Amino acid sequence: MTQHDPVRVAINGYGVIGKRVATAVLAQKDMRLAGVVDIATDWRLRPLEEQGIDLYAASSEHAQTMRGAGFTIAGTLDALLGQVDVVVDCTPKRIAAQNAEIYRANGRKFIVHGGEKHDVTGHSFVAEVSFDSAAGRAATRVVSCNTTSIVRTLTALKRAGLLKRARGTLLRRATDPWESHLGGIMNTLVPEPDIPSHQGPDAQSVDPQLDVVTMAVKVPQTLAHLHYWSVLLTRNASKEEVLDAFRASSRIALIRAGDGLAAINTVKELMADLGRPHDNLYEVALWEDMLKVEGDELFYAYMVDNQAIVIPDTIDAIRALTGLARTAEDSIAQTNETLGIRAAFC
Template sequence: MTAPIRVAVTGYGVIGKRVADAVRAMPDMHLVGVADVATDWRIRTAAELGIPIFAADESARHAMVSAGIPVLGTLEDLLGQVDVVVDATPKKVAAAALPLYRRAGVKVILQGGESHATTGHSFVAQANYASAVGRESTRVVSCNTTSIVRVLGALEAADLLASARGTLIRRATDPGESHLGGVMNTIVPESSIPSHQGPDARTVLPNLDVVTMAAKAAHTQTHNHYWSLRLRRRSSRDEVLAALHAAPRIAFVTMAEGLVALNTTVELMRDLGRPRGDMWEVAVWEDVVTVDGDEAYLTYQVFNEAIVIPESIDAIRAVTGTVDDGAASIALTDEVLGMRRRFLPSLSSPTPPPA
């Protein structure tokens, strides 16, 4: 039996804790430990869960020990025991840590807060898994960019998409940080068109004709996208839906099910027993998809805290070269996490009441 991939996670925050949990669930991976600088409830939760804890540096180690946190060593100690590190630290921190990772000789996976130039490769599993196999490092793109590549990439793969123009309504801040500030009772447009998500999607799909506009709204639960698409030919709604159905990690919801707003889908994830209420899929409103000749229109929801977790797991397999086939990695990740193509089963025709 092949030895499991030995994984380190740095930064035990919104993304890091979810990556850590997903790694622990995978049959071909072993979480050696997590590294952080925190001494509060977040890292204490990791200790409670039995996750080995390391300090990002000596200063953090002293603070952690003083706070009573069981520390096994520093990040350098952790790196000496692993094959790959997933860096989920705040924006710009990961780029500064790259020299340390390279000296340790480990594979590196960064998150979308870092620039494409940092690794020279950006990753979404269904689009470019093969080009990441064996690389020293890659960058899993941001939540919104991941959704763009999944959905528009599905239509491009079906030779349907000519161009895409999208508007993104972004959440103001992560729910766990809403006490620190955010947008209240207003909407703040991004100051440039295109917003950064469109150009970022082209780091994965270079030929994608996409322009995005974005605004930050006064809510904390998930993002909402609206897309106006020009198709390569006159098409039908069924053909567009078939292309989306054929792609991985797109799930379908309907207004008819009562899933009429972002909060209803979030509540559904909780009712389904998802860890932390997470939704790893892009949730497309199936009954809203509209096609008129060579134009199509759709809207979908992005759970920003969770969507990049399966991509991070696939990136681990790609850079370590343990799985060459992207479809095989996607299938394994999705099966273990329990991802769905439709969140609710189709209801049978109602049985008439007895006479």
């Protein structure tokens, strides 16, 4: 790869995250999608051929089964690894940790996601915080959807000199929408058994200085997550001062219930009306007119699209590992432009 060549990207796993990463990579001028790896034999992989994306099998055994189901297979994972610069692993939880050894053995840079532990790569990634420390590394882990939102919002307050400590309650969707017929919960709420829930410590894997505690409960819906936060500020502040801090992040978009965006389904409908691929909400959608400041106490709520929020950070992680961008600001600006990310929906 020369300085002017696009980075060759492989995606392992074409599920909820994988297909969105593929769409995002195809939108980047400095990247080329070399192929997608999977093991499925059903409808999920049918769109690849129409998009002209090469499909690879995880193994020769899977290749035989997939060909038997009518798919054109370009080769196996091993063959694809010889053609790429970086692998984005979007396989189910714990599978990526096993795949990491394959990538290392082949000398390929790789990215895993929040379903894996920090120790799999030794580095956790949110573009606005840890881009510089990811530069040139062999691997990184893009943290989960909820953790990404926590780091984005608390970092905005921290950079404004306003953050002392934060306590959050997360209402978590029961399952991904496309799998809602297979599981999930009905007519109940399921609290995460530990306080803090895992998202707070996970945010500290990106920024150890964050004083954050989270609690989480699984709720019977599949559209998105909803967060409520209570933050102790470093001093008394005005509402406008806090909003300015959030506005300083290009990946926090302010919304207003007064404009009719009063629930998570309305925000998802807006993403469809805007023509976003897969109705993606890449931003943290934070309710401006709900936010309240009382002296040195701040209260706010926001929505997290669990299927989409990590996509821009994954693109930035590719640039960090491969040297495509020198700074987080450069990469974030490119990604925001190609994905149409904006700072307000009101």
